Amino acid sequence: MSNFRWKVAWLIFIVSFVSYMDRVNLSVATPVIMKEYGFDKIDMGLIQSFFFAGYALMQVPGGMMAEKFGHRITGSLAVIWWSVFTALTAVAKGKFSFAAVRFLFGMGEGPIYPAFAIAIFRWFNKKEKGNASSFLLNGSFLGPVIGPALTVALMSTVGWKMVFLIFGIVGILMAWVWHKYVPENPAESPYVNEAELAHINEGRTDVPIVKKAAPWGKLFTSVQFWAIGVQYFITDYIMFVFLAWLPLYLMEAHGFSLAKMGIWAAMPWLTLIIITFSSGYFCDKAIAKGASQYWIRTLCGSAGIIICSLALYIATRTADPMQNVMWLSLSLGSLGLTFNASWACAINLGGEFAGSISGWMNFWGNIGGVIAPTLTAWIATSYGWDAALIATALSGVVGVLAWFLVRPDKAIV
Numbered sequence: 246m247s248n249f250r251w252k253v254a255w256l257i258f259i260v261s262f263v264s265y266m267d268r269v270n271l272s273v274a275t276p277v278i279m280k281e282y283g284f285d286k287i288d289m290g291l292i293q294s295f296f297f298a299g300y301a302l303m304q305v306p307g308g309m310m311a312e313k314f315g316h317r318i319t320g321s322l323a324v325i326w327w328s329v330f331t332a333l334t335a336v337a338k339g340k341f342s343f344a345a346v347r348f349l350f351g352m353g354e355g356p357i358y359p360a361f362a363i364a365i366f367r368w369f370n371k372k373e374k375g376n377a378s379s380f381l382l383n384g385s386f387l388g389p390v391i392g393p394a395l396t397v398a399l400m401s402t403v404g405w406k407m408v409f410l411i412f413g414i415v416g417i418l419m420a421w422v423w424h425k426y427v428p429e430n431p432a433e434s435p436y437v438n439e440a441e442l443a444h445i446n447e448g449r450t451d452v453p454i455v456k457k458a459a460p461w462g463k464l465f466t467s468v469q470f471w472a473i474g475v476q477y478f479i480t481d482y483i484m485f486v487f488l489a490w491l492p493l494y495l496m497e498a499h500g501f502s503l504a505k506m507g508i509w510a511a512m513p514w515l516t517l518i519i520i521t522f523s524s525g526y527f528c529d530k531a532i533a534k535g536a537s538q539y540w541i542r543t544l545c546g547s548a549g550i551i552i553c554s555l556a557l558y559i560a561t562r563t564a565d566p567m568q569n570v571m572w573l574s575l576s577l578g579s580l581g582l583t584f585n586a587s588w589a590c591a592i593n594l595g596g597e598f599a600g601s602i603s604g605w606m607n608f609w610g611n612i613g614g615v616i617a618p619t620l621t622a623w624i625a626t627s628y629g630w631d632a633a634l635i636a637t638a639l640s641g642v643v644g645v646l647a648w649f650l651v652r653p654d655k656a657i658v
Contacts (some may be wrong), residue, residue, distance in 0.1 A: 272489055320424075323357045328417045386518045393508070470605065517581050542651070549583030
């Protein structure tokens with residue numbers, strides 16, 4: 246068997262990595278940008294929120310585009326669009342131009358994950374969805390691992406503006422690679438032999454490449470449809486607090502230097518990668534051996550949020566900087582259980598409409614992203630960083646309750 250599908254998984258990993266590098270670059274450059282332009286935390290929170298507003302706005306349309314035009318065209322155009330606006334971040338001059346550029350950058354990134362969900366549905370055996378989803382997720386999470394140190398190194402060498410120009414060029418190259426090597430149907434790829442194609446299509450009555458609209462009327466009446474959105478709102482809200490504010494938090498609350506922050510801010514994201522890969526692999530193995538989809542996905546999804554919230558609260562009670570990083574690492578890392586369960590569920594629940602279901606889920610996740618930077622900045626400014634983290638931890642209660650309404654063993658459509 247040729248196993249080219251796993252090369253596609255690694256390409257998804259790389260494109261996801263580039264997309265998150267483009268996001269984390271701004272949070273790492275935040276102290277320098279604040280000083281250069283006289284912005285305060287509220288200003289930077291609003292600029293971050295404009296990205297998430299554009300990103301959230303394009304989730305459902307992005308999923309519909311991926312189903313209508315295919316993951317190949319939609320993915321390529323999305324990467325080109327966001328790469329152009331990544332580069333244009335370097336020419337922004339004030340808070341309004343920064344906000345406009347980041348909003349348009351967010352719109353460009355919006356369709357890529359629904360396109361990836363469609364690609365995973367079409368390119369992988371139904372028992373490989375969790376493991377394949379871990380490539381999508383861990384590419385995203387590697388950005389914040391490498392991003393702080395790499396961005397600090399580039400900023401020290403060529404300045405913060407060149408960081409955005411360099412990654413804009415890298416993104417355009419990735420768009421070309423995606424278009425060249427990932428056709429709509431694995432049968433169209435010269436790198437997929439008959440044995441691999443038979444494995445991909447195992448258990449399917451057909452391989453739908455039919456480009457049609459999702460049954461939105463039925464979706465909106467489904468409790469599962471709303472529950473998977475609510476739990477992902479909470480999951481992404483917590484994650485985006487880390488993404489937007491972890492570098493500045495470590496510097497302000499624990500006295501880390503810029504260089505030291507570039508190293509230690511990576512540890513929570515590295516933990517997240519390890520747990521996401523592990524949970525994807527072992528959960529797929531358990532399900533392949535006959536374990537209940539409901540219990541595997543639901544327990545992992547809810548347990549991840551519970552551990553995350555408890556560890557985040559303990560971090561606020563920990564004065565020692567290194568112990569604080571340890572608890573923050575456990576907090577963010579445990580969300581790997583939830584992220585993996587979320588995307589595997591979205592793909593299973595949606596089937597051929599995985600783009601729309603995952604777009605809907607990611608839409609709500611990124612509404613959390615819209616709220617998280619600004620609300621966290623306001624709480625931190627008004628009441629301190631500990632209060633901001635405790636408020637974030639308490640939000641986990643809602644996510645846990647929502648998980649018990651998700652039934653990954655029962656498709657919505």
